[in-house]
Amino acid sequence: MPASPEADDDRCGLVTDDLVVNRDGAIATVLLNRPATHNAITLAMYTALPMIMTDLASDPSVRVVVFRGAGTKAFASGADISEFERVRGDAVSARAYNEKVAAAERAIEEFPKPTIAMIHGYCIGGGAGLALATDLRFGDEHTEVAITPAKLGLVYGLESTRRLVDLVGPARAKWMLMSGEQIHAEDALRLGLLDELVPADTLEDRTYDFARLLTTRAQFSVRAAKTMVNRIVDGQRTDDELTAHLRDSCFDTADYREGVRAFLEKRPPRFG
Incomplete structure (x- = not known):
């Protein structure tokens, strides 16, 4: 079973009451912890996220990170509009604010290990921005996605818009951005905003079961796959030194030797 979202032991990095990190074995959970506001994201939370992701990236015991919202209503209802007049009141302060948002989303997107957003309920505005920066998104029938x-x-x-276009295409991205309309769970799955749609009472188990599955795979392969796909999305079409090295150097890894040995011995692999 996944670690309780309310657990506060084994935290890492810069953590506040509004942004909680806990671990269950090789899986770390980042909890947006403001259920009274439907987990609206504050500037302090955006500021903390890059440091948290750096800590998790450097921790060899962490293999997968799950993002989720506290409570039963939302992943995140968006940025906290109640603080906009103070932190985003003019072009100068807005620029600094926007840079913090972009850095938080970029830290999730560029994280070297798999990331999964577990989406229950509202995933709006800045909440959608965080979710789209993860590798995979699992939702339930209560999921509502909108960018407003x-x-x-x-x-x-631009970076947030690019992630949206990569998933749904330019025409649907324009529809979402221009209208701000909510997209229900089934349509979110069809458009690619969700990768899996499951009943609400199984969402947590399915998300963490899949995360746990990823921890059992060859980690060199898992992380190389993320690098390869991201580079293709960014426009790379032929090998460069890094991608060729990833492809060729896997043959020198313990994971490769174990994978081949396990196949020949007709047993599940035991990757380190």
């Missing part, structure tokens, strides 16, 4: 800058007179950042 047109309702607030804002402009969605």
Whole structure:
């Protein structure tokens, strides 16, 4: 079973009451912990995320990170609008704020290990921005996804928009950004905003079962796959020195030797 979202032991990095990190074996969970506001994301939370991801990246015991929201209503309802007049009141402060948001999302996207967003309920605005920066998104029938800058007179950042376009295509991205309309779970799955859609009462188990599965695979292969896919999405079409090295150097790893040996011995592999 996954670690309780309320657990506060074995935390790492910069953690506040609003952003909690806990571990269950090789799986770390980052909990957006503001259920009274539907987990609206504050500037302090955005600021903390890159440092948290750096800590998790450097921890060899962590193989997968799951992002989730506290409570029963939302993954995250968006950025905390109640602090906008103070932290985003003009172009100068808004620039600094936007840089913090971009850095948080980039830290998730560039994290070298697999990341999964477990989405129950609202995944709106800045919440969608965080979820789209993860590798995979698992949701339930209560999932509602929307990106709402047109309702607030804002402009969605280029990197955030690029992630949306990569998933749903340019026309549907324009529809979402221009309208701000909510997309229900079934349509979110069809469009690629969700990778799996399961009943609410099985979402937690399915998400953590899949995360646990990833921890049993050859980690060199898992992380290389993430690198390869991200480079293709960014426009790379032929090998460079890094991708060729990843492809060729796997033959020198203990994972490769164990995988071949396990296949020949007709047993499950036991990767280190």
